[in-house]
Amino acid sequence: MTAYLIRRIIGAIIVMFAVATLVFFMLRILPGDPIAAMLFDVEDPNAVEFLRTKYGLDQPIYVQYFKWFGHLLTGDLGQSIYGSRMDVTRTIAEALPRTLSLAGLSFVIAMIIAVPAGLISAIRKNSPLDHIVTIVAFLGLSMPDFWFAIILIIIFAANLHWLPAIGYVPLAEGFWPWFSHLILPSIAIGTPFAAVIARMIRSSMLEVLQMEYIRVARSKGLLTTRLILVHAFPNALIPVVTVMGIAIALLMAGTVIVENVFAIKGLGRVLIQGILNRDYPVVQGSIIVVSAIFVFANLLVDILYTVIDPRIRYD
Amino acid sequence: MAIVTDTQNADELEVSAERTRWLRYLLRDKRAMVGFVILGIFVSMAILAPLIAPYDPNAQAFDMMEGLSWAHPLGTDDLGRDLLSRLIYGTQISLFVGISTVAMALVLGVFLGVVAGYYGGFLDNIIMRYIDLQWAFPNFIIAVYLVAVFGTGLFNVIIAVSLAFIDDFARVARSMVLTIKEEQYIAAAKTVGASDARIMWLHILPNAAAPLIVVGTVSISYAILAEAGLSFLGLGVNPSTPTWGLILADGRSFISRAWWIGVFPGLFIMLTVLSINFVGDALRDVLDVRETRSGGSN
Numbered sequence: 001m002t003a004y005l006i007r008r009i010i011g012a013i014i015v016m017f018a019v020a021t022l023v024f025f026m027l028r029i030l031p032g033d034p035i036a037a038m039l040f041d042v043e044d045p046n047a048v049e050f051l052r053t054k055y056g057l058d059q060p061i062y063v064q065y066f067k068w069f070g071h072l073l074t075g076d077l078g079q080s081i082y083g084s085r086m087d088v089t090r091t092i093a094e095a096l097p098r099t100l101s102l103a104g105l106s107f108v109i110a111m112i113i114a115v116p117a118g119l120i121s122a123i124r125k126n127s128p129l130d131h132i133v134t135i136v137a138f139l140g141l142s143m144p145d146f147w148f149a150i151i152l153i154i155i156f157a158a159n160l161h162w163l164p165a166i167g168y169v170p171l172a173e174g175f176w177p178w179f180s181h182l183i184l185p186s187i188a189i190g191t192p193f194a195a196v197i198a199r200m201i202r203s204s205m206l207e208v209l210q211m212e213y214i215r216v217a218r219s220k221g222l223l224t225t226r227l228i229l230v231h232a233f234p235n236a237l238i239p240v241v242t243v244m245g246i247a248i249a250l251l252m253a254g255t256v257i258v259e260n261v262f263a264i265k266g267l268g269r270v271l272i273q274g275i276l277n278r279d280y281p282v283v284q285g286s287i288i289v290v291s292a293i294f295v296f297a298n299l300l301v302d303i304l305y306t307v308i309d310p311r312i313r314y315d
Numbered sequence: 316m317a318i319v320t321d322t323q324n325a326d327e328l329e330v331s332a333e334r335t336r337w338l339r340y341l342l343r344d345k346r347a348m349v350g351f352v353i354l355g356i357f358v359s360m361a362i363l364a365p366l367i368a369p370y371d372p373n374a375q376a377f378d379m380m381e382g383l384s385w386a387h388p389l390g391t392d393d394l395g396r397d398l399l400s401r402l403i404y405g406t407q408i409s410l411f412v413g414i415s416t417v418a419m420a421l422v423l424g425v426f427l428g429v430v431a432g433y434y435g436g437f438l439d440n441i442i443m444r445y446i447d448l449q450w451a452f453p454n455f456i457i458a459v460y461l462v463a464v465f466g467t468g469l470f471n472v473i474i475a476v477s478l479a480f481i482d483d484f485a486r487v488a489r490s491m492v493l494t495i496k497e498e499q500y501i502a503a504a505k506t507v508g509a510s511d512a513r514i515m516w517l518h519i520l521p522n523a524a525a526p527l528i529v530v531g532t533v534s535i536s537y538a539i540l541a542e543a544g545l546s547f548l549g550l551g552v553n554p555s556t557p558t559w560g561l562i563l564a565d566g567r568s569f570i571s572r573a574w575w576i577g578v579f580p581g582l583f584i585m586l587t588v589l590s591i592n593f594v595g596d597a598l599r600d601v602l603d604v605r606e607t608r609s610g611g612s613n
Binding site: 022148153159253275283 | 448464547570571592
């Protein structure tokens with residue numbers, strides 16, 4: 001187990017190194033000149049020269065790379081080259097709790113929808129209820145989350161005035177203000193995600209319900225609810241956990257776009273604003289942090305997998 | 316000689332019988348039928364756009380943000396442009412982006428996957444390390460990043476989205492090649508001196524087609540969602556082009572005054588994606604392909 005853990009952690013570090021390197025060099029082939037963008041296309045050779053020296057863009061690319069990498073290792077992601085020249089690490093540190101709150105709440109909402117829906121459609125296979133769940137899941141999968149977000153705003157914010165349409169309030173300022181700002185975006189992200197999970201739970205439950213031990217338990221006269229919740233469901237969750245890595249990636253992709261609908265200044269909004277402003281350091285920094293979240297989440301899922309299924313040994 | 320012709324005829328008969336069996340199966344599947352019908356409507360809308368759109372999609376009029384009426388069945392936008400006409404023209408862009416990105420991703424991904432699987436060794440290692448790296452990230456995030464690198468615009472969006480999707484195809488193609496490679500007919504082809512390229516093209520690819528068709532079909536829906544998402548974020552096509560994602564992004568500003576601008580484009584996206592998913596699901600059953608990747612690539 002320890003050997004496996006060490007191997008996985010080293011693997012994750014190599015992936016992060018590769019991502020950071022790719023991100024650095026790919027942005028350097030960007031056709032636009034960030035300095036020109038900073039000067040709003042004012043053509044003053046002296047100013048251009050000054051800024052190029054200031055940001056180290058006059059040095060050979062490998063020198064820039066090693067410098068940048070050295071800073072990265074100390075957690076310094078550089079300075080924004082747009083607007084007030086904010087520190088990128090600080091911008092991201094402020095954005096991160098927003099994105100994690102949003103992703104966390106979306107996950108909870110998705111599970112609240114997906115688990116009962118998946119279980120019901122597996123237990124009542126081919127019943128009208130199962131068909132309804134299947135159709136709703138298909139709709140959920142086909143629906144753009146940013147559109148669903150707009151529909152939710154139209155209904156709950158613009159017409160009913162129950163919830164705020166945009167913005168974010170930290171948890172420190174109270175649970176309700178935090179929750180009321182996050183609930184709509186979380187539903188928008190969580191619903192398509194729930195569709196994926198519900199379908200996985202359904203097919204995995206159907207497989208487990210065919211197993212010998214379930215039939216034995218049933219013939220012993222075990223109560224159906226106990227049979228399903230205690231004997232079948234935990235085992236049905238194992239294959240669901242394996243794809244959780246992909247699922248978390250989906251969730252993060254959802255936050256990137258939905259944050260922009262609700263004007264929540266999380267990682268996704270920082271990233272997109274960075275791209276629109278041609279702000280290299282911000283784009284680089286946020287992509288690297290998003291990548292680190294994926295890699296870490298995948299690592300966690302793999303470890304979790306060995307914990308929930310003791311039959312699996314990676315030695 | 317006659318015997319050869321007979322077996323050829325028999326083969327052809329078998330093939331056509333196989334085809335009608337598939338067709339019958341697809342026609343019996345209600346969901347697939349719904350999918351085909353909706354998709355058919357959207358495809359005809361895209362092709363016939365200039366004939367059926369009631370107005371010029373960019374013609375501005377004074378009746379701005381006018382609700383649903385006989386003159387404007389889906390209302391007008393903030394510049395008085397007819398929403399229905401804009402959405403009909405948007406179908407062209409969405410379907411074009413969906414199909415062309417998947418075609419490019421398919422060619423590139425399958426090429427990488429087949430080469431990696433067929434030759435194995437060092438080449439396989441290099442290609443698959445990259446594909447695995449890309450696989451760890453959601454396609455949409457990769458597409459966003461690539462647009463950041465290449466810049467916006469229709470052509471760049473197509474390149475970015477298709478590059479973001481190659482990992483799906485490469486993985487499926489490679490795993491198919493690894494199984495097919497061990498078949499006796501491949502050994503036989505090698506024995507008679509067929510070249511590697513010939514074996515890959517004529518013997519491996521046709522036998523790997525079924526799962527690739529399924530992944531390809533479903534990917535079209537993800538590509539359409541990706542384009543809409545990019546356009547919505549302002550990273551997509553030129554702002555004057557009527558695309559579903561852009562119209563939806565416009566609608567965001569008029570949520571309380573003109574709900575239709577925000578609602579209908581999303582409905583169009585959802586119906587298109589839904590119909591493609593229905594068809595893809597039916598194809599998966601017909602071609603008997605196990606799911607390769609649960610969930611979306613949203």
